[in-house]
Each structure stands twice: as C-alpha cells, then as structure tokens.
Amino acid sequence: MKIQEIIVVEGRDDTAKIKQAVEADTIETNGSAINDETLERIKHAQAKRGVIIFTDPDYPGERIRRIVQEHVPGCKHAFMPKDLAKGTNGLGVEHATKQAIRDALQSVYALREDEQEPIDWRPHLLAYGLFGGAQAKTRREQLGERLNIGYANAKQLEKRLTMFQITVSEFEATMDQILLEERQQT
Structure with missing residues (x-):
C-alpha cells in the first residue's frame, strides 16, 4: 500500500513502524515541542503532496495534532485506538501492528469547513x-x-x-x- 501524502509522526520509532506497514514518507515532530522549522516543512509538504497527521492516542499526541492543524490547515487525520497502540513500554503508533496501521491510514478524515449548517451536538x-x-x-x-x-x-x-x-x-x-x-x- 502506497500513501501519496506525507505522514506527520512523533518520532523515529513511528517512522520505522509505518515504513514496515506501508510505503510512505514521514516528517517527525520529535515530540510535542514542535519548532518553526518543522512546521515550515509540514506546510511545504501540505502544499506539494498533502499531509496526514498520525500521532499517538494520548495527550501529547493530541497536542501535536492541534498545533499542526492550527499552523497547517487542511491536513488529513488518521487515528489509532488506544487498545491497538499499547505496548509493554507505553502507548504509541510504534507499538501497533502493521494491519492496525494500514487500517488507520485507510480510514483517514479530511477536515472540511464549508457552508454546511452547523449541528448543535x-x-x-x-x-x-x-x-x-x-x-x-x-x-x-x-x-x-x-x-x-x-x-x-x-x-x-x-x-x-x-x-x-x-x-x-x-x-x-x-x-x-x-x-x-x-x-x-x-
């Protein structure tokens, strides 16, 4: 399975695991302290090929997702359920099976902010x-x-x-x- 978009992940272990599951390029944020240089690379990737944000299902992962989405609108999002991302040493994409990664990347969402009537949830x-x-x-x-x-x-x-x-x-x-x-x- 080849992914056209560039996948934003948290670190090297995530990149290694994703490359075992699919053919894709990644940008690593190196944790939740995302610097301006990394955000610029993500902006460039979004303009050229599109971006999928695929972070760990925990607070730091959600923080990274919000920061990237705020600075680079229009990114797609892939989510990993916590129970599929649990490992003996923690929680993260790097602990998921290849199939769980493929499934998450096949269920990508694109955020749209068009003129749809808002729902009071x-x-x-x-x-x-x-x-x-x-x-x-x-x-x-x-x-x-x-x-x-x-x-x-x-x-x-x-x-x-x-x-x-x-x-x-x-x-x-x-x-x-x-x-x-x-x-x-x-």
Whole structure:
C-alpha cells in the first residue's frame, strides 16, 4: 500500500513502524515541542503532496495534532485506538501492528469547513450519556474508535463531530449499537 501524502509522526520509532506497514514518507515532530522549522516543512509538504497527521492516542499526541492543524490547515487525520497502540513500554503508533496501521491510514478524515449548517451536538451528547455520567468516558472512547476520530473529552467531541462532518444519523446509529452492546453485557 502506497500513501501519496506525507505522514506527520512523533518520532523515529513511528517512522520505522509505518515504513514496515506501508510505503510512505514521514516528517517527525520529535515530540510535542514542535519548532518553526518543522512546521515550515509540514506546510511545504501540505502544499506539494498533502499531509496526514498520525500521532499517538494520548495527550501529547493530541497536542501535536492541534498545533499542526492550527499552523497547517487542511491536513488529513488518521487515528489509532488506544487498545491497538499499547505496548509493554507505553502507548504509541510504534507499538501497533502493521494491519492496525494500514487500517488507520485507510480510514483517514479530511477536515472540511464549508457552508454546511452547523449541528448543535449538546442535546445528542446528553441524550446518549456522553457528558458527566458513569459511562460517559467509556462511551466517548468507543464512539471515537468506531467513527475513527479518536478519543476526546466531551467539549472536544463536539468539535470533532463537527470538523469531521459526522452526520446525526451516523452518530445515532453508532451510539445505538454501543448502548445495545452495553445492555447485552449486563
């Protein structure tokens, strides 16, 4: 599998693992202290070939994703569920299987900010218990994994659902399935 876009990753181990899974070029941020030179290289890559941001499913990874997206609009996003990125020495893309990496790169999202009518997600999030309840965090984790948008807290979830243009029907069908599985387990 060949990836046209340049993949932004956190470090050398991520690059090595991605190159085992797919044919692709990467830019390494070397952690969350992204310097201006790296951001300029990412801007250049976006202009020439496009960029996919593929960071670890943890706080530093999300921080890198936000910084890059803020400085280089229009990037695509690939997400890795936490359970597929766990290793004996931590959490990260470098611990994922080749197949999990391929799957994440086949489920890439492009952010679009067109003239679509905005959705007020709060009533939907409340109705499905995604704010403040005992199961809220677990449900948000499952939703993020199934929609391939990554885990987010309640406030960030609203933003991601909008940015990735998830439809209400797609959201409701996914949440209905999650709730059905919850009921079947009890």
